[in-house]
Amino acid sequence: MKIQENISLKSYNTFQIDKKARFFTEVQSIQEVQKALRMAENRKIPVFILGGGSNILLTKDIYAMVIKMNITGITVQKENQNNIWVKVGAGEIWHDFVQYAINQNWAGIENLSLIPGTVGASPMQNIGAYGVEIKEVFDHLEAVNRETLEVEIFNHDQCNFGYRESIFKNTVRDKYVITHVTYRLSKHPSPNITYGAIKTTLQEMGISEVGITIDDISKAIISIRQSKLPDPKLIGNAGSFFKNPVVSLEHFEKLKALHPTIPGYPQSKEVKVPAAWLIEQAGWKGRTFGSIGVHKNQPLVLVNYGDGDGEAIKALSEKIQTDVEKKFNILLHPEVNFI
Incomplete structure (x- = not known):
């Protein structure tokens, strides 16, 4: 070392x-x-x-x-007729693990294809996309206590998962180092293609819903993400910069009266509103300011075109928050961590 x-x-x-x-x-x-x-x-x-x-x-x-x-490794811990428990090192690249699981026909994370980052971050912020969140396949994790240096185990309930949240982002933030994560994956795939443009993309790719595989779903989602999101190797970015806000049904109905085209996804007595739509309506899509800006295809993504400064990107995000709140009375919360 x-x-x-x-x-x-x-x-x-x-x-x-x-x-x-x-x-x-x-x-x-x-x-x-x-x-x-x-x-x-x-x-x-x-x-x-x-x-x-x-x-x-x-x-x-x-x-x-x-x-x-950089802790790596993918090992099977146990299995039964329906499920397989897989332990993965926190340093494994998330998308590489997704592809490994797909090649083994282990289902549950194919909708999370091409999400950047490593395995260790997946439970920390309960990563999710296209109708699936990590909490649905998470079993437990191992983490080193920074103070005692002891290895501790956190089960599903102890992680207190929420929307892009877990105990590791709030009450025990900076107190543990996640080293391994164990997932419970399915041996019997049950395709989830109801979210977003998955069905349409599958049709465009000439793939029938009859006999669809988890590899088909992964390829469709990769295609969607690549068409909307810039490659961070080419343009600096951190994917979705803001969380999709959740508002009360009453608030949403008031917004709907003022903005008839506003999209919303009901969640019990609340409604999730796409942050990208709010940002675009506030006039920020595609705007550039020197070496930084808002991506032309996906307003949820802030970008660094070259030698951009982190403080400048932070200031840009705050201006977007102010405009969106002024127009819709909704405060956007960053998904990205400011350091």
Whole structure:
């Protein structure tokens, strides 16, 4: 395990923001995580855990021990007639794991194809897309307690999952390092193609709903995402910058009276409203400001076209929040973490 000093993090975050880490190390085992935490404690400096860097916006240099999670491995823990429990290292690339599961015909995460980031982040923010969330296949995870250095296990209920939320984003934030996640996947695929443009895309690809496979679904979703979202290797971004807001039914009905075309997805006594629609209606889609801007195809995505600054992107996001709140009385909440 090597400790580096004053290392640029530009290649370690998908926004491609050029900020530095005071100390930087990569870990490949629980023992190396514990060793890095001890070293940070001995030097009296804070710790920052880095996965795929796809859900962060760097606004300044990080005076910390940045620990890059590279713990890999995919192993079957147990199985029965219907399900298989798979333990995955937190450093595995999420999309690679999805493709691995599809190749084994293990179902449940095919709708989450092409989501950027690593496995360790999946329960942290309860990643979701196209009608599926991680909480539906999550079994348990292992995490190192930063204070005691002991390995602890969190089951489904203990994670307290919510919309893009878990206990690791609030009450125990910065207190644990997730090292492994175990998922319960299905041996008997039950395709979920009701959300968004999945059905239409399958038809365009010439794939019949009869005998549809999880690989078909994955390919359709990859096609949809690639048509709407910029490749972070080409244009710096962190995917969806804001969460889709959820408002009361009463609030939505008032908005509907003022804006008849506003889309909404009922959830019990509340309605989820697409943040992308709100941002576009507020006039932000496709706007550029020097090296940063709002993507021309997907207003939910803020982008860095070159040498953009994290503080400038943060300021842009705040202006968007202000305009959307003024027009719709809805406050957008960032999905991206400001560092």
